[in-house]
Amino acid sequence: MSATTGRSDAELRATTGRRQFLNDRDDFVAEALEGFALAHPQLVTLHRDPDFLRRAPAGRRPGKVALVAGGGSGHEPLHTGFVGVGMLDAAVPGRVFTSPTALQVAAATRAANTGAGVLHVVKNYTGDVLNFRIAAEIAADDGVEVDQVLVEDDLATDPAVTGLDDGPGRRGTAAVVVVEKVCGAAAEEGAPLADLVALGRRTAKRSRTLSIALTAPTHPGERLPSFDLPEDEVEFGVGIHGERGVGRRAFSTAADLAEQLVTPVADAIEVQRGDAVLAVVNGLGSTHPLELSVVFREVVRVLEARGVRVVRSLVGSHVTALDMAGVSVTLTPADHDLVRLWDAPARTAALTW
Amino acid sequence: MVTPPQRPPRRTTIAAPERLELLHDGTPVPPVRGGRAADLDATRVRAWWVGFSEQVRERAEELTELDRLAGDGDFGHNLRAAVRGADARLDRTRPGDVSGVFDAVTQAFLDTGGTSGPLLGMWFREFSRATGATLSTEDLAAAARAGLDTVQRLGGAQLGDKTMVDAMGPAADALQDAAHAHVPVVAALGAAYRAAADGARGTEALRARRGRASYVGDVARGVVDPGALAVAWFFERGTVV
Numbered sequence: 008m009s010a011t012t013g014r015s016d017a018e019l020r021a022t023t024g025r026r027q028f029l030n031d032r033d034d035f036v037a038e039a040l041e042g043f044a045l046a047h048p049q050l051v052t053l054h055r056d057p058d059f060l061r062r063a064p065a066g067r068r069p070g071k072v073a074l075v076a077g078g079g080s081g082h083e084p085l086h087t088g089f090v091g092v093g094m095l096d097a098a099v100p101g102r103v104f105t106s107p108t109a110l111q112v113a114a115a116t117r118a119a120n121t122g123a124g125v126l127h128v129v130k131n132y133t134g135d136v137l138n139f140r141i142a143a144e145i146a147a148d149d150g151v152e153v154d155q156v157l158v159e160d161d162l163a164t165d166p167a168v169t170g171l172d173d174g175p176g177r178r179g180t181a182a183v184v185v186v187e188k189v190c191g192a193a194a195e196e197g198a199p200l201a202d203l204v205a206l207g208r209r210t211a212k213r214s215r216t217l218s219i220a221l222t223a224p225t226h227p228g229e230r231l232p233s234f235d236l237p238e239d240e241v242e243f244g245v246g247i248h249g250e251r252g253v254g255r256r257a258f259s260t261a262a263d264l265a266e267q268l269v270t271p272v273a274d275a276i277e278v279q280r281g282d283a284v285l286a287v288v289n290g291l292g293s294t295h296p297l298e299l300s301v302v303f304r305e306v307v308r309v310l311e312a313r314g315v316r317v318v319r320s321l322v323g324s325h326v327t328a329l330d331m332a333g334v335s336v337t338l339t340p341a342d343h344d345l346v347r348l349w350d351a352p353a354r355t356a357a358l359t360w
Numbered sequence: 361m362v363t364p365p366q367r368p369p370r371r372t373t374i375a376a377p378e379r380l381e382l383l384h385d386g387t388p389v390p391p392v393r394g395g396r397a398a399d400l401d402a403t404r405v406r407a408w409w410v411g412f413s414e415q416v417r418e419r420a421e422e423l424t425e426l427d428r429l430a431g432d433g434d435f436g437h438n439l440r441a442a443v444r445g446a447d448a449r450l451d452r453t454r455p456g457d458v459s460g461v462f463d464a465v466t467q468a469f470l471d472t473g474g475t476s477g478p479l480l481g482m483w484f485r486e487f488s489r490a491t492g493a494t495l496s497t498e499d500l501a502a503a504a505r506a507g508l509d510t511v512q513r514l515g516g517a518q519l520g521d522k523t524m525v526d527a528m529g530p531a532a533d534a535l536q537d538a539a540h541a542h543v544p545v546v547a548a549l550g551a552a553y554r555a556a557a558d559g560a561r562g563t564e565a566l567r568a569r570r571g572r573a574s575y576v577g578d579v580a581r582g583v584v585d586p587g588a589l590a591v592a593w594f595f596e597r598g599t600v601v
Contacts, residue, residue, distance in 0.1 A: 057471065101473060109478045110471040137475050140514060141482055145470075 032228030059115035073119035088357030094191035106134030112142030124152035124200035130179025131159035156207030163244030182214035192351035220333035265305035280314030290324030291333035398544035411597035462488035501539035504532040524587030530555035549598035560588035
């Protein structure tokens with residue numbers, strides 16, 4: 008109950024809750040895809056029925072292993088924003104927070120294949136894993152060689168933390184950007200499928216992420232967020248689908264909150280004094296770049312105190328959960344090879360250098 | 361004044377778990393020797409599919425209710441969307457062979473999200489692969505066995521995990537027996553239906569270990585798995601073509 012207005016919190020949110028730019032919620036993703044393709048005609052081509060985005064003809068490379076990634080919509084710029092030279096060949100978006108269909112993935116896989124095989128980059132969610140596996144089988148029957156890198160970096164859902172040994176395992180979150188970047192670069196250099204699989208799996212295996220939310224996301228066409236959070240608490244260990252995290256913690260300063268993310272992640276990847284890491288500070292949807300910069304400054308401070316150098320970084324909102332306010336921190340040990348592939352040119356809507 | 365056409369009486373009722381018992385009469389299927397003439401052609405398989413599709417469209421709420429009790433409540437909705445997609449594809453492509461009918465169904469199910477729809481799609485895909493112009497008991501037995509293997513491989517469920525596998529497995533066994541005994545197709549489908557319905561009914565007592573229902577643990581006890589029930593419905597509609 009608000010002391011000043013006398014209205015319940017629910018009433019307040021119903022009147023002051025999120026508004027969205029939206030025509031019809033059923034067409035929301037399709038219209039967004041159309042707009043994205045219109046905005047980047049030099050980078051992407053939109054394929055309809057089944058829906059997927061692939062590189063515009065100018066970016067296609069004959070004989071290169073193709074990278075195809077996908078998942079539910081609502082995480083933009085992931086994956087559509089990473090289609091282009093140096094990263095993905097095709098992205099397959101499902102409905103909001105829903106896996107793309109096997110038919111969509113199979114069609115994108117066939118379209119992207121140049122004869123050198125296709126690498127699927129998949130975040131660990133039951134629907135995504137199943138539909139990419141089915142698509143790989145169907146494509147294999149059509150003579151397309153397909154292999155998969157599964158990204159499962161979310162420390163909050165690690166069986167060692169949750170105690171669920173036969174559960175679905177760690178969720179796939181922001182480390183997927185690192186995998187798409189380095190595998191994309193290696194594919195551009197002409198690496199064969201088997202090498203890309205090994206590189207992707209090594210990178211995914213060594214990466215861990217932890218996230219905090221300040222507000223829950225609001226689904227398209229909804230006014231209320233998917234869970235309520237008191238003003239003095241944060242949701243710790245959230246995923247990227249508006250589900251509850253592993254626990255509530257006290258809201259605090261950026262320094263304090265960043266430390267709660269970095270320390271367990273650094274421990275989990277077992278970085279030692281003198282080691283180098285790639286650090287990804289990722290906004291979860293509606294966190295301002297200034298806040299992300301403040302968080303990144305704290306990440307560097309905590310790691311330096313441990314004697315760990317941040318040799319490369321990515322700071323921005325790249326793997327979002329609709330309009331969730333929050334941040335995730337991903338660390339990947341950075342060897343010479345990873346840094347070289349990270350630095351290789353990329354020309355996509357969301358990442359270009 | 362126009363009199364609406366009389367709906368034919370529904371032949372069986374199997375949706376409600378307690379009524380499943382009444383239908384499982386346990387009557388052995390008489391082994392009748394049937395030649396290739398007894399095999400189903402595309403027209404009859406299409407009629408089988410239409411029967412199943414109508415049943416799903418009319419009674420999706422029953423599946424949704426079961427799923428609401430033991431899962432996330434979207435199964436009936438997703439299955440109805442999938443059969444609608446299959447009907448649209450069949451109307452558009454009008455396949456002339458049995459394999460083509462099942463292929464259209466497969467494509468529609470693989471075009472749905474979630475996990476149950478695509479798994480059923482891969483199950484139907486084995487029916488498309490095992491058949492040609494017509495469908496024999498031997499084809500059915502091969503399809504049901506391969507379909508079971510595929511669903512288990514992709515979904516990871518074992519018998520007793522309270523999933524669609526609990527209907528698919530007994531149906532595959534029953535069809536294998538029917539093939540050995542040279543039972544004609546429609547009678548074999550009856551045996552498959554009884555085995556699948558029995559398996560579906562058996563899921564009532566099970567605690568889910570796979571699928572969405574596994575998240576709710578003991579809450580799902582006492583509820584028939586809607587995926588298993590849908591598989592029983594599918595075979596049931598094959599007995600009246």
